[in-house]
Amino acid sequence: AVSDSAAEYVRSLTDEPVEIVPNGVDLERFIAPRKKATNEKKSILYLGRLEKRKGVDYLLSAYARLRETHDDVQLVIGGKGVKRKSLERTVEQYEIPDVTFTGFIAEEDKVALLANADVYCSPALYGESFGIVLLEAMAVGTPIVAGNNPGYASVMTGTGRMSLVNPKSTEDFAQRLEMLLYEEEVRSLWRKWAKDAVEQYRFDVVADAYEAVYKKAMKVYA
Numbered sequence: 001a002v003s004d005s006a007a008e009y010v011r012s013l014t015d016e017p018v019e020i021v022p023n024g025v026d027l028e029r030f031i032a033p034r035k036k037a038t039n040e041k042k043s044i045l046y047l048g049r050l051e052k053r054k055g056v057d058y059l060l061s062a063y064a065r066l067r068e069t070h071d072d073v074q075l076v077i078g079g080k081g082v083k084r085k086s087l088e089r090t091v092e093q094y095e096i097p098d099v100t101f102t103g104f105i106a107e108e109d110k111v112a113l114l115a116n117a118d119v120y121c122s123p124a125l126y127g128e129s130f131g132i133v134l135l136e137a138m139a140v141g142t143p144i145v146a147g148n149n150p151g152y153a154s155v156m157t158g159t160g161r162m163s164l165v166n167p168k169s170t171e172d173f174a175q176r177l178e179m180l181l182y183e184e185e186v187r188s189l190w191r192k193w194a195k196d197a198v199e200q201y202r203f204d205v206v207a208d209a210y211e212a213v214y215k216k217a218m219k220v221y222a
Contacts, residue, residue, distance in 0.1 A: 005150035006129035019213045022154075023130050024206035027198065030111055030139035041098065042073040042181050045117035045142075047105055047133060048124075050081030055123035055147055055167040060087065062123075062173035064096045073181060074098035078105040078113065115140045119180050123147045123167035131155050135201050138194040143180040143187050145173070159193035162186070 001007035007018045044063060048054050056077065063075045075096075077087070080103055091099045105113065114120060120137035122144070128151035135155065137144050146152045148164040156163045165176045179186055199205070 002130045003154035025135040042118040050083040058167035065174035138198040
């Protein structure tokens with residue numbers, strides 16, 4: 001299984017031992033130069049399905065609260081799904097400024113979007129066994145604010161725990177976005193943690209872990 005939360009489900013189906021091997025990321029692919037002009041607004045980026053469990057409604061609420069005191073930030077929402085129209089209606093109804101819906105984002109465009117964002121936000125409420133996109137943001141050095149679900153918590157450990165927030169708490173959510181957008185010392189500390197932490201998810205490291213599991217299984221069941 002890729003995490004403790006995923007292993008819990010597997011253990012509900014079998015008494016066999018469960019080994020945890022995380023997902024991996026191609027770190028070399030996610031080395032991208034930042035191209036943001038200094039006069040551009042700061043950018044919060046969401047990438048993913050637009051559905052209830054992803055918590056984008058709560059992101060809009062927190063962003064709207066943040067805009068009450070900061071007019072130099074924008075929100076970019078990438079992805080498609082059943083919630084898009086209702087989210088767009090929310091933006092229109094409450095006149096939330098500088099929100100862009102991009103629709104589907106191709107894989108080849110993801111790196112540049114992540115690299116040029118000031119914060120990547122994934123406020124998923126539940127149903128996340130791991131969170132590969134968190135690794136991708138870590139790989140490009142973009143600070144993260146993420147929902148405090150068990151799958152994401154398995155990735156955001158140590159210093160990275162500062163990224164986790166209850167998406168339903170609008171005030172806390174907005175403050176966490178503010179901290180990771182504007183406090184450069186915190187951003188630097190986070191990036192240092194991410195640079196070191198993401199190394200354990202390299203494809204070659206993960207491949208070695210899978211090989212070790214298969215070799216162990218072959219000895220047990222031979």
